[in-house]
Amino acid sequence: MSLYERTISFVLNYIEEKKLEEGAKLPTEPELVAMAGVSMVxxxxxLAELAAQGVIRREQGRGTFLNRSRVSAETTRLGGLRNGLGLDSSSSLETRLLGLERRDASAEESSRLAIAKAASVWEISRLRLLNGRPMIHEVSVIPMILAPDLGAHLESDPQRSLYATLDAVYGLREIREEQSLVCRRANRLDKKLLGLPKGDWVVQISGISFSARHLPIDSFRIVFDAKGFAFRLSTAPASAMAAVELADS
Amino acid sequence: MSLYERTISFVLNYIEEKKLEEGAKLPTEPELVAMAGVSMVxxxxxLAELAAQGVIRREQGRGTFLNRSRVSAETTRLGGLRNGLGLDSSSSLETRLLGLERRDASAEESSRLAIAKAASVWEISRLRLLNGRPMIHEVSVIPMILAPDLGAHLESDPQRSLYATLDAVYGLREIREEQSLVCRRANRLDKKLLGLPKGDWVVQISGISFSARHLPIDSFRIVFDAKGFAFRLSTAPASAMAAVELADS
Known part of the structure; x- marks a missing residue:
């Protein structure tokens, strides 16, 4: 390991040993020079590398501060996010129902959801707040024919998981999701809902969830504040996937 | 769909129907007003939304241009990237060996790879170029005890897949990967190797690959030019994963 890499490890260890929390101030550059026994350069x-990685932020004339750590999100776990987010016991997750609209499917949605052109769908828009901070925006589009009175169910209990409701009320249980993840610049809506500064990026996961009968249930788009999350992926052998496909059909 | 969403679809359809390629100029704003039958606003x-999504870029005084499309990368497929990248037949993927070093494992690597402290490892740094453009930087750290003369094998054929070599020469075949994906600002090395402009972001996938005997083979870090890729994820039922674990142990 080079001196430079060793200094990065030194700072990371310092943060961990001192149990520094979000917003805590780090030692000054001269203090770090003395503590780590390396040059100012x-x-x-x-520090520049750690700032580029988003671990710390440097404020002109004020010093160096610890950014909040990332929440790990399990992308290969089915259904609602709550169980798939690696939250500690002190973190709170709140769901706010932003919109619940009955409308016609777009051409693309009809094709993705395998429904007739302009068939009716529910569009459900929700915001997830972690410890009071808006971090995730989710939009779900669900064929109305699968869940005719979904609106009433969701309005009566907005905190209840959408997937739990689909399963309990309509017998629609997800068995597989096809997802695509992109990293892109925040647009106007992301900035407004997630309170992102200019130039920030988001991670967008779009996909379809399927029932045990390979019926598309939900065309979803989930937008995450990119700097707040790490996505865990677990890769299974292709043979296992194939076996599941055969058993279901 | 709102007029605004319909206009976005109109532009996307136009791009597809005219088979516009990377760098192609789009119609001017007044032309789009006339073609789509909507207001200038x-x-x-x-267009602002499509630019935020990275589909197009707008150049002051020059017009609107199509960005290159994203390459889809399969994150839940095991091993080498070549088979997991959704390349068309006209695209070429080239691998450049940047570094091949024999060194001591860091404390973190020893723990991740389950080897003794400061045991010897190979560090292999490679650059992937898509159609001549540097797009992916991969660093693999492999315990020397598993592959003593790996260096000589790789130097004799840098285009050969690292995973194919590990399998053919040392009988090390991956059965599972644990991966973590983050989106972060490019650091100095990313900027240099991938030629990224200031303020751009990268997607970094870090992980460990395991052999059929649950032995850690490879601690890897793969950095992608974020705007160039879409990552496909497929979610398998938890029961299938559990079945594989049991069969292996």
Whole structure:
């Protein structure tokens, strides 16, 4: 390991040992020079790298501060996000129902959901707040024919998981999701809902969930504040996937 | 669908029907107003959204241009990237060996790879170029005890897949990967190797691959030019995963 890499490790260890929390101030550059026993040039390079990685932020004339750590999100776990988010016991997750609309499917949605052109769908828009901070925006589009009075169910209990409701009320249980993840610049809506500064990026996961009968249930789009999340993926052998496909059909 | 969303669809359809390629110029705002039959305000909002999504870019005084499309990368497929990248037949993928070093494992690597502290490892750094453009930087750290003369094998044929070599020469075949994906600002090395402009982001996938005997083979870090890729994820039922675990142990 180079001096530079060792200095990065030194700072990361310091953060962990001192149990620094979000917003905590780090030692000054001269203090780090003395503590790590390396040159000012090396300390500055190491801090620049940690800032580029989003671990710390440097404020002109004020010093260096610890950014909040990322929440790990399980992308290969089915259904509602609550169980798939790696939250500690002190974190709270709140769901706010932003919109619940009955409308005609677009051409693309009809094709994705395998329904007739302009068939009716529910569009459900929700915001997830972690510890009071808006972090995730989810839009779900569900064929009305599968869940005719979904609107009433969701309005009566907005905190209840959409997937739990679909399963309990309509017998629609997800068995598989096809998802696509992109990293892109925040647009106007993301900025407004997630309160992102200019130039920030989001992670967008779009996909379809399927029932045990391979029926598309939900065309979804989930937008995450990119700097707040790490996505865990687990890769299973292709043979297992094939076996599941055969058993279901 | 609102007029605004319909205008976005109109532009996307236009791009597809005219088979526009990367760098192609789109119609001007007044031309789009006439073609789509909507107001200038709506056209401008739709173009701003498409620019935020990275589909197009707008150049002051020059017009609107189509960005290259994203390459889809299969994150739940095991091993080498070549088979997991959704390339058309005209695209070429080239691998450049940047570094091949024999060194001591760091404390973190020893723990991740389940080897003794400061045991010897290979560090292999490679750059992937798509159609001549650097797009992916991969660093693999492999315990030397598993593949003593790996260096000589890789130097004799840099285009050969690392995973194919590990399998053919040392009988190390991946059966599972644990991966974590984050979106972060490009650091100095990313900027240099991938030629990224200031303020751009990268997608970094870090992980460990395991052999059929649950032995960690490879601690890897793969950095992608974020705007160039869409990552496909397929979610399998938890029961299938559990079945594979049991069969292996």
């Amino acid at each position: 090396t300390v500055r390079r190491a | 709506t056209v401008r909002r739709a």
